[in-house]
Amino acid sequence: MKIKSVLFTLLLVTLMLTFSSAFAESTTITDILGREITLEVPPELVVLTGKKTATIIEAPFMFAYGKDHVATSWGGQDGGKFNALIEKTTPEITDGSVEAVAAMQPNMIILKSYTREDAGLAFEETGIPVMYLSFETIEDYHTDIANLGKAFGEEERADEILAYYDEIVNRVAENSAQIADRKKTLLVQFSETDGVYALKVPPVSWLQTEIVEMAGGDPVWKDIGLNANSWSEVNFEQIAAWDPEVILVVNYFADPKVSVETLKSEPGWDMLTAVKEGQIYPFGKDLLSWDSASPRWGLGLLWTQQTLYPELADDIDLDAEIMKFYQWFGLSDEVIQANLIDVYHAEPELVP
Amino acid sequence: MKRLNQFTPNQKILGLAFLLVAAFAVSCLAGRFPLPGLQSPVQLFSSPLNQTILVHIRLPRVIISMLLGMALSVSGLVFQTILNNPMVEPGFLGVSQGAAFGAALAIVAFNGKSSQIQLLAFLFGIAGLGFSILLANRFHFGHWVMRLVLAGIAVSALFSSGLGILKYLADREEKLQSLSFWLLGGTSGVSWDSLIPIIAPILIAFTILLLLRWRLNLLSLDDETALSISVNLKIERLIFLFCAVLVTSLCISICGLISWIGLIVPHIARKIFGANTHFTVPASMLIGGILMLICDDLARVLFPAEIPLGVITAILGTILFLPIMTNKTIR
Amino acid sequence: MNPAVISLELRDLRFTYSGTNAFSLTGVNIRMRPGQIVAVLGPNGSGKTTILKLANGRLTPKGGEILLEGKPLHDYSRREIGQRIGFVPQSEKISFDYTVLEYVSMGRAPWLHPLEQPTADDIAISKQAIADVGMAAFAHSLVTRLSGGQAQLVLLARALAQQTSVLLLDEASSQLDLANKKRFLDILSQLAANGKTILFTTHEPDVAAAIAQKAILMQNGAVAFAGPLNEVYTAQNLEQVYGTPIQLVEIDGRKVVLWT
Structure with a gap:
């Protein structure tokens, strides 16, 4: 009798193992590049890898599923500090090569959209479904978040996330509608590596330009036109010629508050209208800058509007917004306060 | 161009000097502020902002562009003459790639300040030349010049692969963007602080080259005959190469790799003045200065965004290259 | 210039190239007065060019000495040598x-x-x-x-x-056609007549015969025969040095080499 029941249990287990895959739902998703991929939802393991992952690497963790099933590398402009805050159980990927990733036997691989020709095709050769994400524009966000929701079996969550962004966009748009005279605004990236610094403006097609426009500013670099794919260097003369009313200084690798102080002490800067009137600001940043196409762009949009038009946007409570945003990643209030809100407000460490 | 024959070489040098001064003056007037294009001299001093832009933004940049053009051209001439080969430029013999590697090493590995970058660029520029000469002595075939050029190619390749590794490492920390701009070359980041330390050594090297300029001719002769007319080959070659490497690597440390000028300008100088280095040394400096000023003016004035200087010199170089190579008599 | 003065003298010169080259030069003695033309003759690789390189200071002898106007060559600066010894390469x-x-x-x-x-x-x-x-x-x-x-x-x-008072020429006339060769050799003779000391190498015996007063026949790095042209320049000597049968014909007082 005992043996019989053991045998029966074994048989049952075998059958379940054999057919379990049949119970999982097979779904077809059209990714941002228009490719159709079919996979069983939810997949057991997803690997996000490749190059240029800065904007796509965090979005999977806005879903509950990501923490236990999505493996990524941890590096980034903050040296992996933000990634370390997320409580996840998946291993860190240190070797993102095709062979190493294939050896992990993931059920899906996620790559950045414009790396397909350079790297993606090799990953596709493995036969493992590859989904590309873009996260470069607000429109891309709608497609990409919805696709992640489908792939992870969390479509409702995807709708909630998109509703969160839509609410911010609508709120900001309502405020902007009241603006009669748009402020001439310059957003520059301050990058210092070799003892000298360079100032660069983003391409017109990038999210930074969209953010400034949505927030009610008039981006002075709209006529830059030349380079659609990367930051373009501009010199001081050009900035003086634009003579913006507001200057927003982005720094991805160091404290933009320090960069603002550096610029103010450079020859000629004290004669710019924006600097004379105290309208030069370090772009909002906690561990990472809010201006880029990372999920923080909602914060970036709110911050920009409040900075450009404080009188219109006095209803925006930025600390509360930061708290609300990072809760999508399942972070506790204490962690958010200590590691992100306090960092945003921190005094710059100025070198005398 | 036959009209040029009416003038003596000294008159032509004087003419070029005048052109350089004119190019310098025009460069000081050209900019994006307040409107793209040329300002009137009166306007230059019309407001404090205008003055600041002239003194702190344009002037250091105009000076470094001029020095850069002069340095690359005269060292190109020195290399061509000493190697008795009109097709070489400072990029041969591992100098440019060595200096570039040194500067990149300072940026990536040590997060270097500008003084460290200059020092490492110079040291590796010299090292590039040193390696090339050492390697050339190890080759057991061919003429000295051929061995040296071959060794230079090998050493350049070595340093550029080293540079590739540095770029790869830098990419992980995302320093790549500024590094690659730097490799394309440019003068946009130049301030008085970075310019002042290199002015004196460059001017000293220029002076030495100008004083010894006629003797450079003798180094283009075969070793045997040069020796028979009292040339101290080792020492005189060393003096010329040292000065050429010094000015090249100092400029590379600030401006990055700029191609073509070092190759093309000595040819233009020879087309106008003939081969005599008594004239082509100053002529290369003047023509190089003029051309680089024009290139840099285009880089900073043409569009709101900077165009990498290396791109412009490459375009200009290619445009000039064909007519110069095919037209035999300008002189 | 005083013809009694010896302008260039190579005294018992010895030389070996460092490295694997087995070539060595031994026992070279040449004494030249102003206005003299001396020809160094011999087959390829017999050491002719090495003698010139020693004479203008390009190579340093391993033994013996070189006297320029009575003083050792190494007592002169490079500049002073350049003012006294000129050199004409083959090309x-x-x-x-x-x-x-x-x-x-x-x-x-x-x-x-x-x-x-x-x-x-x-x-x-x-x-x-x-x-x-x-x-x-x-x-x-x-x-x-x-x-x-x-x-x-x-x-x-x-x-x-x-x-310079001394002129060294290394195979300087060997690439010339007949008319140019005659012109070239005439100029050399004229220079010697004006007091220049001329030492030249050639592998063409006829050229030596045309203008030289003294000849040195080299063989395997050693001087085989040396002395006034007429004494050195015999069919027997040439046959020995060049290792091939040679006939000497005299035409209008000038010796011409025939090989058979």
Whole structure:
């Protein structure tokens, strides 16, 4: 009798193992590049890898599923500090090569959209479904978040996330509608590596330009036109010629508050209208800058509007917004306060 | 161009000097502020902002562009003459790639300040030349010049692969963007602080080259005959190469790799003045200065965004290259 | 110049190249007076060029000594040697468009200070040297466009502009056609008549016979025969050195080599 029941249990287990895959739902998703991929939802393991992952690497963790099933590398402009805050159980990927990733036997691989020709095709050769994400524009966000929701079996969550962004966009748009005279605004990236610094403006097609426009500013670099794919260097003369009313200084690798102080002490800067009137600001940043196409762009949009038009946007409570945003990643209030809100407000460490 | 024959070489040098001064003056007037294009001299001093832009933004940049053009051209001439080969430029013999590697090493590995970058660029520029000469002595075939050029190619390749590794490492920390701009070359980041330390050594090297300029001719002769007319080959070659490497690597440390000028300008100088280095040394400096000023003016004035200087010199170089190579008599 | 003075003397010279080269030069003795033309003859690889390289200081002998105007060569500075010994190579590769005048005036280098370029005097001397070799019409031509014979004359002119008492020539006439060869050798004879000491190498016995007063026959790095041309220049000696049957014919008082 005992043996019989053991045998029966074994048989049952075998059958379940054999057919379990049949119970999982097979779904077809059209990714941002228009490719159709079919996979069983939810997949057991997803690997996000490749190059240029800065904007796509965090979005999977806005879903509950990501923490236990999505493996990524941890590096980034903050040296992996933000990634370390997320409580996840998946291993860190240190070797993102095709062979190493294939050896992990993931059920899906996620790559950045414009790396397909350079790297993606090799990953596709493995036969493992590859989904590309873009996260470069607000429109891309709608497609990409919805696709992640489908792939992870969390479509409702995807709708909630998109509703969160839509609410911010609508709120900001309502405020902007009241603006009669748009402020001439310059957003520059301050990058210092070799003892000298360079100032660069983003391409017109990038999210930074969209953010400034949505927030009610008039981006002075709209006529830059030349380079659609990367930051373009501009010199001081050009900035003086634009003579913006507001200057927003982005720094991805160091404290933009320090960069603002550096610029103010450079020859000629004290004669710019924006600097004379105290309208030069370090772009909002906690561990990472809010201006880029990372999920923080909602914060970036709110911050920009409040900075450009404080009188219109006095209803925006930025600390509360930061708290609300990072809760999508399942972070506790204490962690958010200590590691992100306090960092945003921190005094710059100025070198005398 | 036959009209040029009416003038003596000294008159032509004087003419070029005048052109350089004119190019310098025009460069000081050209900019994006307040409107793209040329300002009137009166306007230059019309407001404090205008003055600041002239003194702190344009002037250091105009000076470094001029020095850069002069340095690359005269060292190109020195290399061509000493190697008795009109097709070489400072990029041969591992100098440019060595200096570039040194500067990149300072940026990536040590997060270097500008003084460290200059020092490492110079040291590796010299090292590039040193390696090339050492390697050339190890080759057991061919003429000295051929061995040296071959060794230079090998050493350049070595340093550029080293540079590739540095770029790869830098990419992980995302320093790549500024590094690659730097490799394309440019003068946009130049301030008085970075310019002042290199002015004196460059001017000293220029002076030495100008004083010894006629003797450079003798180094283009075969070793045997040069020796028979009292040339101290080792020492005189060393003096010329040292000065050429010094000015090249100092400029590379600030401006990055700029191609073509070092190759093309000595040819233009020879087309106008003939081969005599008594004239082509100053002529290369003047023509190089003029051309680089024009290139840099285009880089900073043409569009709101900077165009990498290396791109412009490459375009200009290619445009000039064909007519110069095919037209035999300008002189 | 006093003909009793010995302008150049190579005394018991020995030399070996370092490295794997088994060649060695031994027992070379040459004594030359102003106005003398001495020919160094011998087959390829017999050590002719090595003697010239020793004589102008390019190589340092391993034994023996070289006396220039009675003083050891190594007592002279490079500059002083350049003012006394000129050198004409077989050819020279020039990649740049120098004019003949520019090129010849480089021969003035030993007389100039390091920071000087040729003065009006130097240019006049160079022009005279060009005229002396009969190339005056080509003074402003480019050296890269000259024919082989013209280029050879220009090389000679450069050494003349150097205004040295001694002239060394390394196979300097071997590439010339007949007319140019005659012109070249006539110029050498004229120079000797004006007091220049000329030491030249050649593998053509006829050239030596045409102008030299003394001849040195080299064989395997050693002097096989040396002395006045008439004594050295016998069919027997030449046969031994060149290792091939040789017949000497005298035509109008000049010896001509025939091989059979």
